[in-house]
Amino acid sequence: MATPSTGNAPLGPNVLWYDRPAHYWVEALPLGNGRLGAMIFGGTDRERVQFNEESLWSGYPRDHTNPTAPSYLPKVREAVFAGQYDLADRLVRGMQGPYTQSYLPFGDVYLDFGHAEVQGYRRWLDLDTASHHVAYRLGEAHYTREAFISAPANALILRLAASRPGGLTFRVRMTSPLQSRTQAQGDSLLLTGKAPEQDDPHYLHTENPIRYGEEGMTFAARVWVCPQGGRLTSLEEALEVSGADEVLLILVAATSFNGFDRSPSREGKDPLAITAAALSALQGRVRGEPAAGFAALRREHLAEYQPLFRRLTIRLREETTAPDLPTDRRIAAFQETRDPSLVALLFQYGRYLLIASSRPHTLPANLQGIWNDQLQPPWSSNYTLNINTQMNYWPAETTNLPECTTALFDFIQNLRVNGEKVARTNYGCRGWCSHHNSDIWAQAAPVGNYGGGEPTWANFALSGPWLCTHLWEHFAFGGDLDFLRETAYPLMKGAAEFCLDWLIEDQEGHLVTCPSVSCENTFITEAGLKAQTSMASTFDMAIIRQHFDDCIAAAETLGVDAEFAARLKAARARLYPFKIGKKGDLQEWFKDWEAADPHHRHISHLMGLHPFSLITRRETPELFEACKRSLDLRGDESTGWSMGWKVNCWARLKDGDRAFKILTDLFTLIDPADFNYRRGGLYPNLFDAHPPFQIDGNMGATAGIAEMLLQSHEGFLAFLPALPSAWQEGYVKGLRARGGFEVTLSWKGGQLTEAEILSRLGRPCRLEALANWVILSSNGQEVPVRRVAQDVLEFPTQPGEVYRIVPAPS
Numbered sequence: 001m002a003t004p005s006t007g008n009a010p011l012g013p014n015v016l017w018y019d020r021p022a023h024y025w026v027e028a029l030p031l032g033n034g035r036l037g038a039m040i041f042g043g044t045d046r047e048r049v050q051f052n053e054e055s056l057w058s059g060y061p062r063d064h065t066n067p068t069a070p071s072y073l074p075k076v077r078e079a080v081f082a083g084q085y086d087l088a089d090r091l092v093r094g095m096q097g098p099y100t101q102s103y104l105p106f107g108d109v110y111l112d113f114g115h116a117e118v119q120g121y122r123r124w125l126d127l128d129t130a131s132h133h134v135a136y137r138l139g140e141a142h143y144t145r146e147a148f149i150s151a152p153a154n155a156l157i158l159r160l161a162a163s164r165p166g167g168l169t170f171r172v173r174m175t176s177p178l179q180s181r182t183q184a185q186g187d188s189l190l191l192t193g194k195a196p197e198q199d200d201p202h203y204l205h206t207e208n209p210i211r212y213g214e215e216g217m218t219f220a221a222r223v224w225v226c227p228q229g230g231r232l233t234s235l236e237e238a239l240e241v242s243g244a245d246e247v248l249l250i251l252v253a254a255t256s257f258n259g260f261d262r263s264p265s266r267e268g269k270d271p272l273a274i275t276a277a278a279l280s281a282l283q284g285r286v287r288g289e290p291a292a293g294f295a296a297l298r299r300e301h302l303a304e305y306q307p308l309f310r311r312l313t314i315r316l317r318e319e320t321t322a323p324d325l326p327t328d329r330r331i332a333a334f335q336e337t338r339d340p341s342l343v344a345l346l347f348q349y350g351r352y353l354l355i356a357s358s359r360p361h362t363l364p365a366n367l368q369g370i371w372n373d374q375l376q377p378p379w380s381s382n383y384t385l386n387i388n389t390q391m392n393y394w395p396a397e398t399t400n401l402p403e404c405t406t407a408l409f410d411f412i413q414n415l416r417v418n419g420e421k422v423a424r425t426n427y428g429c430r431g432w433c434s435h436h437n438s439d440i441w442a443q444a445a446p447v448g449n450y451g452g453g454e455p456t457w458a459n460f461a462l463s464g465p466w467l468c469t470h471l472w473e474h475f476a477f478g479g480d481l482d483f484l485r486e487t488a489y490p491l492m493k494g495a496a497e498f499c500l501d502w503l504i505e506d507q508e509g510h511l512v513t514c515p516s517v518s519c520e521n522t523f524i525t526e527a528g529l530k531a532q533t534s535m536a537s538t539f540d541m542a543i544i545r546q547h548f549d550d551c552i553a554a555a556e557t558l559g560v561d562a563e564f565a566a567r568l569k570a571a572r573a574r575l576y577p578f579k580i581g582k583k584g585d586l587q588e589w590f591k592d593w594e595a596a597d598p599h600h601r602h603i604s605h606l607m608g609l610h611p612f613s614l615i616t617r618r619e620t621p622e623l624f625e626a627c628k629r630s631l632d633l634r635g636d637e638s639t640g641w642s643m644g645w646k647v648n649c650w651a652r653l654k655d656g657d658r659a660f661k662i663l664t665d666l667f668t669l670i671d672p673a674d675f676n677y678r679r680g681g682l683y684p685n686l687f688d689a690h691p692p693f694q695i696d697g698n699m700g701a702t703a704g705i706a707e708m709l710l711q712s713h714e715g716f717l718a719f720l721p722a723l724p725s726a727w728q729e730g731y732v733k734g735l736r737a738r739g740g741f742e743v744t745l746s747w748k749g750g751q752l753t754e755a756e757i758l759s760r761l762g763r764p765c766r767l768e769a770l771a772n773w774v775i776l777s778s779n780g781q782e783v784p785v786r787r788v789a790q791d792v793l794e795f796p797t798q799p800g801e802v803y804r805i806v807p808a809p810s
Contacts, residue, residue, distance in 0.1 A: 013315070013341055014348050016327045016686060017124035018042070024672035025050070025373050026683035026693055027328075029125040029132055033151040034359030034407070036253060037370035040147060042123035042134045047111040049147075050373050051156065052103075053219070054363045055257035057440040058199035059101030060215040060264055064418065064445035065425035069095040073427065076533065077504065077514045085523075085531035092455045092515050092533050095426060096448030100439035102199035103366050103381035105373045106253055107176035107191055109223055111160075114170075115143070127345075127352045130305045131298075141167050150301040151359060155282060156251040157301075159294045166230060166243040173238045174223055177375055179212055184234040188224040188279070192272070195219065195255075195264075202376040204449075210375060217264030220271035221253035222279050226290045248290040252278040260414045260442040308355050311400040312734030314347055316340035316727050328684035334667035338726050343663065343705065349686050350702025351399050353695060354392070360406040363440065365392045369695040378692050383411070383438040385463035386519040387602065391641060391696040393470055394611060394648070394703035397477040398710070400734045400742070405474055411442070412467050412491055419444035419464055423498050427461075431497030434464045436519075456517045456532035461502065462540055465495040465547035469612070472550035476738040479761045481558070489554045493564070496551045499544050500571060510576040512536035513544070518588045519604045522596035536576035536590040539604035546612040548572045578608065578615075578623055585630040586623060599635045601642035603649065606630060610648045613713040617654065628653055636662050640680030640688040644700020651707035651722040659708055660724035666701060709745060712737035716766035716792045719745055719752055739763050755805040762799035769793050776804045 011017055021043040022028040028039035028050070035055075041048040072094040079088040121136040134145040142163040149156045162168045172189065174182050180193025197216040200209035223239075225232060230244030241247055252275045256268030286293030317340045323330060330342050357369035367388055368381045383389045389408075396405045419432030422444045427433070434444040436457045448458035471488035474480075503511040514535035522532050548568045555565040581592040588595060588605040608614035609627045617624045631649060636658075638646065643666045650659035668681030670689040680697065681689045688697025708722040709732055717737050733744040733756075740761030746754045757765060769791045775783040778801055785795040797803065 011124070011324065012126075012128070013344060014127040015124050016127075016345070016349070017122060018326045018328065018684075019121060021121070021123065022685075026672045026687050026689075027685055029123070029685055030353065030356060030369070030371050031130065031132055031147060031149045031156070032356030032370045033149045033154065034355075034357060034362035034370070035154055036149050036156060036251075037357065038147075038149060038156055039371055039373065040132045042132075044113060044115040044118045044121065044136055044138075046113065047134075047145075049109040049111075049156070049158070049251075051106050051109065051221075051251065051253065052370055052372055053106050053253045053255060054370055055255045055440065056104045056106050056195060056217070056219055057101050057257075058104060058196045058210075058216065059439065059441055060197060060217070061261050061441050062098070063421075064097045064443050065422055066095060066097045066445065066450065067425055069426040070428055080514050080533065080535050081507070083525075085525065085534055086529055088515060088533040089455050089531050092459050093448065093451040093453070095446060096450050096453050096458050097422075097426075097445030098443070099201050099204075099447045099449050100380055100382045100437045100443045101441060102201070102375075102377060103368070103372050103440075104195055104199070104375065105177055106219065107174055107180070107221055109249075109251060110173045110175070112171040112173070127348050128306070128309065129302060130309070130352065130356065140164070143167070148298065148301050149356075150297055151304050152300050153282060153297060154252065154278060157294065157297050158249040158251075159246065159290075160249070161246040165245055168227070168230065168244040168247055169242050171238050171240045172223060172225055172249070174221065178219075182237045184237060184239055186234055187226070187232055187239070188222050189237075189239060191221040193219055199376065199380070201380050202378060204452075215263060215265050217256045217268060218271060219253070219255040220275045221251065222275045224250045224279055224283060226250070226283075226286060228290050246291065248286060248294050250279065250282050250286070252282070254278070257440065260440060261417065305355070308401060308403070309348075309352065312351065313732065314344045315731045316344045317729055327686065328669060331667055331669040331682050331684070331686070335664065338664065340727055340730075342667070346682075346686060346698075347702050347705045350395055350698045351401060353698055354396060354401055354404050357695070358392070358404045358407045360403050361410060362407045364389065364407040364411045365695060367694050367696070378690075378694075380437075380439070384436065385434060385438055385467065386436050386457060386460050387604070387645070388641065388694065388696040390466060390470065390611070391644065391700045391703075393699070395699055395706060397473055398706040398736055399702060400736050402474060402478055402736075405470060408467070408470060409474070409487060412471070413487075414442040415444055415464070415467070416491055416494055418442045420494070427502065429498050429501035431494040431499070431501065432464055433461055433495070433498045433502075434467070436460045436463065454532065455515070456522060457520050459515055459533070460517055460519055462499070462513070462543045465499055466543050468492045468495045469546055469550060472554060473738075475554070477736055477740070479740045479763070484554060485558055489558060489560075492547070492551050492554055493561070496547060496568060499547065500567065503544070503571065503575075506535065506576065509574065510536070511571055511574045512576045512590070513540040516540045516590075518602070520602045521588065521600045521604070523589050523593040524596055525591075525593060530596055534589055534591075537605070538578060538586060538588055539607060541576050541578065542605075542607035542612055542614060545572060545575055545608070545614055549614075580622065580626045583629065583633065584626060585633055586626040598633060599638070601639045603630070603634055603642070603645060606649055610645070610652045610707075616714050618714060624653070636665055638680055639690045640666060640682070640697035641690060641694050641700055643680050644688070644697045644704055647701060647704030648707050651704055652711070652713075654722050656708055656722035656724035657726075659704060659722055660726055663701065663704070666697070706735055710735045710737060710743055712739065712741075716768055717741065717743065717757070718768045719743075719755055719770075720747060723747070723750060725750060739765065741765060757797075757803045757805070759797035759799060759801050759803070762797055762801075764794050765797050765803070766792055766794045770805070772808045773805055774808045776806060778802050
């Protein structure tokens with residue numbers, strides 16, 4: 001078992017490490033396999049392993065529709081068209097539905113050692129092996145632990161070892177903050193319990209927020225303790241290991257969840273049977289030879305995980321090693337060091353977190369990925385669909401993790417089912433829709449508890465078409481026609497049908513949305529009125545424009561629905577246009593109003609710049625400049641996830657130094673004890689601080705760094721389009737581009753030195769023209785190119801071939 005240096009020797013580039021145990025949850029280190037998640041504290045006196053299972057939520061399937069909503073819709077529109085925006089704010093609340101349910105903590109495993117005064121302490125998370133380690137000395141004895149969560153085994157595996165024979169003595173306990181019971185059963189612990197059927201959002205401050213009843217789901221977890229040597233004693237609610245040489249612990253967990261539309265209490269699965277079968281299978285592989293069994297499980301884990309993680313390599317300076325400082329101290333020093341290797345670590349950490357929280361056919365990553373320790377987590381740790389869930393998946397395609405999006409696509413399928421009911425009942429529209437929040441039960445209605453939500457977030461009605469852009473992007477990067485035909489296009493068409501019915505004509509003949517909001521922001525009218533509800537927000541218009549473009553392209557690619565595509569083209573031509581305001585910025589609302597908060601964290605009016613491709617320097621230069629002005633007016637400092645979004649926007653604006661400046665702001669170490677802190681940054685474990693923790697900021701930063709190094713949204717590959725002056729040397733291998741290409745880039749002195757393009761699909765490759773460079777095939781022959789625009793070249797490719805781009809011979 002490898003241990004990190006206790007001297008000055010540096011560790012590898014993909015390691016987070018610390019010289020003391022975690023005290024706060026945001027100092028603990030995360031493990032996950034998409035279904036099971038854990039936060040490990042690394043204690044010596046007492047180890048805490050706080051764990052989650054993806055499907056443990058409050059609630060049960062319900063009807064989220066609001067049959068009274070249609071009576072309010074014409075009144076809201078009448079008020080908006082009359083300029084009575086405050087009246088529209090009051091009326092639109094009548095169209096709201098219930099709040100979502102909450103993602104819940106499952107439990108904690110405690111190992112009581114009583115090791116107080118230790119020496120040479122280290123704990124670390126190795127991203128390359130997705131494993132957590134602890135090492136320290138107590139007297140002359142060395143103690144080590146290694147843990148990982150295996151996707152093939154769907155279990156947490158923890159091995160403890162001591163250098164002195166018989167050196168391991170400790171007690172194992174398991175608890176849950178939910179209604180539960182723990183009992184010892186021979187060499188294992190069994191935790192059983194029930195989740196609440198209602199868990200109110202934390203911001204409601206209700207008298208009885210957590211309510212149990214017949215409908216809540218049930219759950220079970222088992223911990224098996226397998227010592228080598230020594231004695232294992234079964235107590236009433238604990239297990240005690242005495243004098244063992246090494247010990248293997250295996251944790252499995254399950255719930256009664258059986259689908260978004262089935263009662264977990266009456267139609268649910270049996271978590272007792274599931275966990276018993278899973279543990280029995282693992283015991284059969286390990287019993288009698290725990291060391292060999294652990295090694296086999298570790299090999300299986302690495303064989304599944306490393307092909308995903310190792311697809312992409314990044315280095316932002318010549319050195320391949322990191323400074324020999326604990327990660328929290330590296331964050332604290334970043335404003336002075338501008339340490340490129342820490343940026344690379346944050347980039348890979350985002351990829352690691354996506355792999356750990358979203359695998360094929362799991363549930364998608366929520367606001368906190370798969371990790372939560374609170375009964376009323378911030379914003380219910382749900383699926384927030386006005387930016388946060390989408391941002392979770394921004395790095396999936398570009399950083400070579402397309403399989404991780406399968407969880408999101410499965411969820412969109414569920415959302416469509418409930419979204420069709422909401423579209424029909426609430427609005428009298430065809431197709432399907434979804435709104436600001438959702439949960440495991442695929443809540444698609446506007447939240448707000450039937451009138452208690454602010455319209456600026458509760459009544460956002462276009463998260464459906466926004467989610468569908470991920471479906472099109474998955475095809476654009478991977479080229480899977482079967483996926484486009486069977487999965488993506490039916491969902492996209494349904495969302496487009498809703499948009500067609502949702503649009504109405506304004507006084508000038510434009511098609512507009514009404515009611516319409518710019519997410520979570522408030523405007524001030526010419527008369528000084530503060531309001532949230534109007535028509536044709538730039539946010540709405542960007543979503544519908546992009547979605548119609550994607551649907552038209554999909555229909556043409558598949559050779560279907562020509563008449564429907566023609567309707568979309570005709571409607572798109574009539575959409576309310578983007579406008580530039582009196583300050584030279586992109587207008588956020590249909591009128592050039594002031595924002596109540598001019599530095600608001602949401603920059604929803606810039607959707608056309610990023611994540612969409614509606615605004616580019618080549619095609620819309622005036623709007624491109626207006627986006628710059630909007631970002632300048634908004635300012636750089638913000639919440640963690642908002643800074644991640646701004647990095648992406650400045651990368652699209654080709655300003656690498658400004659993007660890096662915001663990344664630098666993100667590297668602000670947040671004190672976990674400062675609960676009143678309101679500026680974004682990073683916690684000691686590199687979790688993004690909104691604050692509090694939201695995983696979308698990690699994903700947004702990773703996506704932004706990728707966007708600084710490679711772009712393809714304009715129809716051609718652009719190498720190092722936003723390279724900051726701070727990254728003078730570097731290397732990245734495995735970035736993906738639209739059209740089915742994988743790219744390797746090397747640069748020095750801030751200039752490209754060589755590139756490689758792997759063509760997966762054999763399509764023609766377009767790239768931004770480079771002066772005095774040549775393209776070579778794998779056999780060293782120069783490839784002919786043609787100029788398709790003043791600064792864009794195209795060359796033919798063959799599937800599976802690698803093409804080198806090198807300086808032309810002088």
